[in-house]
Amino acid sequence: MSAQNDSKKVTLRDLNALKNSGTKIASLTAYDAGFAAMLDKSGMDFILVGDSLGMVVQGRETTIPVTIDEIIYHTQMVVRGTERAMVMADLPFMSYSCAKDCLNNAARLMKEGGAEIVKLEWGALEISMVSRLTECGIPVCAHLGLTPQAIYKYGAYRVQGREEKTAKQMIDDARALEEAGADMLLLECVPTNLAAKITKNAGVPVIGIGAGPKVDGQILVLYDILDIWPGKRTRFSKNYMAEGGTIQKAVESFVTDVKMCRFPTAEYSFE
Numbered sequence: 001m002s003a004q005n006d007s008k009k010v011t012l013r014d015l016n017a018l019k020n021s022g023t024k025i026a027s028l029t030a031y032d033a034g035f036a037a038m039l040d041k042s043g044m045d046f047i048l049v050g051d052s053l054g055m056v057v058q059g060r061e062t063t064i065p066v067t068i069d070e071i072i073y074h075t076q077m078v079v080r081g082t083e084r085a086m087v088m089a090d091l092p093f094m095s096y097s098c099a100k101d102c103l104n105n106a107a108r109l110m111k112e113g114g115a116e117i118v119k120l121e122w123g124a125l126e127i128s129m130v131s132r133l134t135e136c137g138i139p140v141c142a143h144l145g146l147t148p149q150a151i152y153k154y155g156a157y158r159v160q161g162r163e164e165k166t167a168k169q170m171i172d173d174a175r176a177l178e179e180a181g182a183d184m185l186l187l188e189c190v191p192t193n194l195a196a197k198i199t200k201n202a203g204v205p206v207i208g209i210g211a212g213p214k215v216d217g218q219i220l221v222l223y224d225i226l227d228i229w230p231g232k233r234t235r236f237s238k239n240y241m242a243e244g245g246t247i248q249k250a251v252e253s254f255v256t257d258v259k260m261c262r263f264p265t266a267e268y269s270f271e
Ligand code: KIV
Pocket: 029, 048, 049, 050, 051, 052, 053, 090, 143, 186, 188, 209, 219, 221
């Protein structure tokens, strides 16, 4: 049910095969070796070292202050705890604002951190940066929809793409990013039908967080499913500790629910 049943490393090729076979991809964030090892053991397909660490680990209000050195430090730990899952790392705010920084910092995530794919948030960014990363052989995931690094532009964490114009723009952006070489797309806080349309058009895996069930896979923030900050969990995250009992069981239940298409239900999705 996971990307591979043996202990071989999960690769982008495996994730594409899951998309093509209609098997859902499961992912959670992790920020250290211990949690990464638990996720790895549960059959997780990939692990994201997200800049959400600024909020859930460092206790900050936003992801804005997170630095590239901090992401590298946490990626190194996650890589040490992981044998099988693919490891993705976030390019934090302003670490990819020009082509030189983008290439340099993406390379650092891979060379120093050990990441196998980098993620960047799509905004006013030039599409040519995704092409340059691709030309340099750096696998890229493009994050669309609600992009938390732009929180001060939005003013609040809100569902994106509800109006016809913004929905069309997201569909066009997703296509352009894939044409530029993006290996994966990640949709955050997007209405179910829009996410379904983008996924149907896409030739690469589309992962959702608050994007409904009709995408190729699901990702959530680990601390949310473990209810580590009670009262702060987002509307689209489920508390798996409530039924799991132990951390390992909670993580395994999440993977099983995703693979069996039991998560997310309408309660955790947006119309
Ligand atoms: O930083 C992060 O954890 C993320 C997820 C919300 C997808 O980008």
